[in-house]
Amino acid sequence: MGSSIVDLLGPSEIRHLADRLGLRPTKRLGQNFVIDGGTVRRIARLAEVASDDVVIEVGPGLGSLTLALLPEARQVVAVEIDPVLARQLPLTVAERAPSLAGRLTVVEADAMRVQAERLGAEPTVLVANLPYNVAVPVVLHLLDELPSLRGGLVMVQSEVAERMAAGPGSKVYGVPSAKAAWYAGVRRAGAVGRTVFWPVPNVDSGLVAFTRRDPPPTSATREQVFAVVDAAFAQRRKTLRAALAGWAGSADAAEKALRAAGVDPSLRGERLAIGDFARVAEHRP
Template sequence: MAQLLTSRDIRAISGGLQIKPTKKWGQNFVVDANTVRRIVAAAGVGADDKVMEVGPGLGSLTLGLLDTAGELAAVEIDPKLALALPRTVEARTTPEEFAKLTVVRADAASVAPEQMPFEPTAMVANLPYNVAVPVVLHALETFPSLQKGLVMVQSEVADRMTAGPGSKIYGVPSVKMAWYTKARRAGSVSAKVFWPVPNVASGLVAFERIESPDADRAEVFAAVDAAFGQRRKMLRQALKDWAGSVERAEAIMARAGVDPTGRGETLTIEEFIALADAKAAL
């Protein structure tokens, strides 16, 4: 069993590497072993899973995942951390556990299949709020093999990723996540378990991939972006540029059975798909 990092370990490793967490990459490291155990348990990864971990940092979560995962690819953008991670893991795991690890030096928002050692089946990540949604959506789009995941994000971002229609926080992240997955809140994480301590609490989002809808994803997402780009306007106005004119937007909505006086926050993913299909048919 891997030896998890303590708060003292993390400060010692970062000091030895002369690493100071940067806001640029949203670096807040988990320093509580019990939180790591809880996240690993919630992720539900097993020996059959090939896990993509995004933002392993100093290795807190990496060590926990190596206890359960079949293989692990740790995607790290910081070159210094990417270089140090194997040494940290090797010192705290058995040779069999260490052999499961591959460090991928890449930006998770653009990592490509050819950079990965395998086709991932699961994703586990501690993500900074400003890149959380793009990273998850990129992974779901780029890796069809990805069937499940658990990500730790700012609490408000977790709410937006899992919100349903009719909510004030329902928006682009909610709809696009619903295209790929069934997503749910899977718990909260106190700011106190991080170093440095962030100003906000974090939330866990668990997701499971669903069958992709039979529709033009790019067109559906364009409609979503247009609807929420002017979310206070009625749909016939918000969608006029996407449709080509207000009149054409109304015709599309009539065909799709969508109220032109409604707003984007009321529409389900199925209704956005109906709009894209109606546009293609007109």
């Protein structure tokens, strides 16, 4: 399957389409539209979408990336919160890739709250250009809500990409890194320049790839483990003994739980892998 049959959107087509729709990209929705065909082809390639995959695309906007994904996948389920864009997307695809229009499903919904049954399919891959302010909650929600997702590739603000892919001990390792690691192996997959967007953002972007894996073996629930993660990073500079005092009931109780889990109470949260947090959660008093 190749992208040659698709007429991708370029800078002038995107501006023309936005004008026609009376669309002014909003900061609130983090709308920065990709205007470079090479970039969307690169994302589709790096996402390793196979011909039997069902792709979930969040925030398709005017359809730049959608048009690059349609030739590669069996189906693309596009989740769009903006009703004007949600109505326009099927028309754009019908005009520019008529033979592939049947592969597109558009769901008008908030991706942070959308439920599996709304999608009408079981997505296997997430591919999206995500607004930086919602990138982490969207990815975590979809990994939790869609057990069918085997992996994906998202474009996010460069700093968010670093945080999501960071490992224990890194300066930027924190809540997003630890929670993402519950669901998947996460890695940086490249950088994206500012000039491929309209309007041009004042931040750099990066690509993050993830591959689903089993959570660490534990008797604690995901909610219980994430409560430890949240507490450990709420005050980053504190030792775990102090940071987990509220969670455990007291600093002494926190120390007891940490020692029982085989974790040094004088460490800080950034030293712990997700398996360590899971062990601590099992020993809550």
